[in-house]
Amino acid sequence: MALTNQPVDYVIALAGNPNTGKSTVFNALTGLNQHTGNWPGKTVHLAGGKYTYKGLIFKLIDLPGTYSLMANSADEQVARDYLCFGKPDTTVVVVDATCLERNLNLVLQVFEITSKVVVCVNLVDEAKRKKIHIDFRSLAGKLGVPVVPTAARRGYGLDTLVETISGVASGRIITSPCMVKYEEEIEEAVRKLEPDIKKLVGDVFNTRWLAIRLLEKDKTAIEALEQWLNKKFAFLPGLEA
């Protein structure tokens, strides 16, 4: 293929709960045929593909579907480590329009790691059938990032999605995601830790997110950080694809 040898302009990560049609979005954008199936846990590794938009080359990474980024299982850890250490230019979180509430949990967790996010509300056709109405404009306002309604199986909304991704990746669209405020005690501890974390890692990572993980004594996060600090962070498999 012509795309394989050219340098990539932007790297885009695709995150989302299982069964939201993430792989369908991935296939629709890249024209690849990653196996899709209607069951949770189908994608267990990072799959990569490319597409072009207005002459720019975008590399799309399909992360395993996860309900959270708490790294409870191997696939959750793969997704989280990629978002944190892979530093994608933009992260698209695919959410299921028929159960928005549960899906937004992941969105808010992604916000803590990166601010360059596009929320893709997929399966809007199914939501319509179930007589669910979503005010997308208001949702975008509350989240502070662009929201794109899609029905990926039919190709609806994908043009807008591609355009929005390009806007966020290039910095034309400025995002300011809403952050969850925790109890004052936690917030105070975070404020105390943040400057020291900044000294250690610089501006590379989101210090707030790291501070919270440290306060939780999250073993996987501490280990990953240690590896990164030792420059041993041998990068995750699947990226060469």
Place this chain on the structure above:
Amino acid sequence: MIQGSVCTGLNDLLKEVEQLNLKGSLDLNDTIISSIYKKTEIITAEVVTSYGKPKIDWDKKLDDILTSKIFGFPSMILLLTAVFWITLAGANYPSELLATALFEGQERLTDLFKWFHAPVWVNGLFVEGIYRCLAWVVSVMLPPMAIFFPCFTVLEDMGYLPRVAFNLDNLFKKAGTHGKQSLTMSMGFGCNAAGVISCRIIESPRERLIAMLTNNFVPCNGRFPTLIVLSSLLVAGIATFFGATLIVVGIVLFGIAMTLTVSWVLSKTLLKGIPSSFTLELPPYRKPQVGRIFTRSIFDRTLFVLRRAIFVAAPAGAIIWLLANIHIGNASILAHCANWLNPLGQMLGMDGHILMAFLLGLPANEIVLPILIMSYTATGSIIELNSIEALYQLFVMEHGWTWLTSVCIMLFSLLHYPCGTTIWTIFKESGSSKWTVLSVLIPLVISSFVCFLVAQSARLLGLV
């Protein structure tokens, strides 16, 4: 030095965390999660409105049947039977057509070689060896796969697999393993190597290993054609496709029972532990994308498996032909090997040629039957094997098969060691040569034991 300072940096941070002395980390995690949940609740309440209930909740109605305590299992078996019946009934005619065409091609090729005055061994190696083996693989395997895969993918695309997991969850829990193993097992029906990779969705290493070690007890698509042909052979002349379908379903259910039994034994012995609980989301049923399914299952699965089979079958065909035509003493190498393996084969209800075929079929299960046919016909007269009747002639009339031979081959094929690709995948996924060796030994011992038991008791009871 740099490394040292980096580590102290991190350690200082961790010390600082200790000094801040917040609540326990578990409590903290809880409050953090509940803050997130509260926020999503507030947002959702403001942007989502539901305008009336949909008229009929088809999902619920379907689930009431497909996952009910009473109808769950029968409907599962019924669906399985339906898929196999469609495969068996539908594959028969195209198989015959393909075989006729391809064996017609063999004669034309032979004519061509004669016209070139090519030496006899060239014709033997390329036409009788390689071409015939390939013709077999294509005509025996292509039609069933082209029917079975789309059927299976339709069920997958609709969202039936999580329901299977839901139904089987209780059984797996009783076996001391993870309910998600039923999902990885279902993937094994397509390909055991893919099934082993899909075990990554299981969090606990103990349960993941059990799922990997038992994945090969469900027949992959490389073995389905063997099972389908042999079951047709078993009922040839007596019953119809339906009889053959029931045999295949029976074999599959036996494989699932074996998966559960071995999992249970492993979780009580080598891999002790309590099953961890999990929540499985039952996704809504979705209308399958029929057009997409057909193209995808033909290109991604059918042709993929076929290509793999052909790449392995071509050299295997050549090797078999050479073994059958190089003589040491008064017999060919093939005959020597088969004779040597024969006592063991007889003990397991099979014969030396059959064991040879299983050994040479290690790289890919799909070529076991073609190799067997090759090795039976390698030196004999060339017959056109374009139908079940011709196979019946070859196996039963010329090589003295009984029903017991067919049954033992089917059992051995179901239970024997995983194919080369799967073994390699298990090694990569588990990262341990010990477990990889066990993943070969456990099924090998079980399959030999089961075949021995069946063969000996059938003979003792005078059933053959």
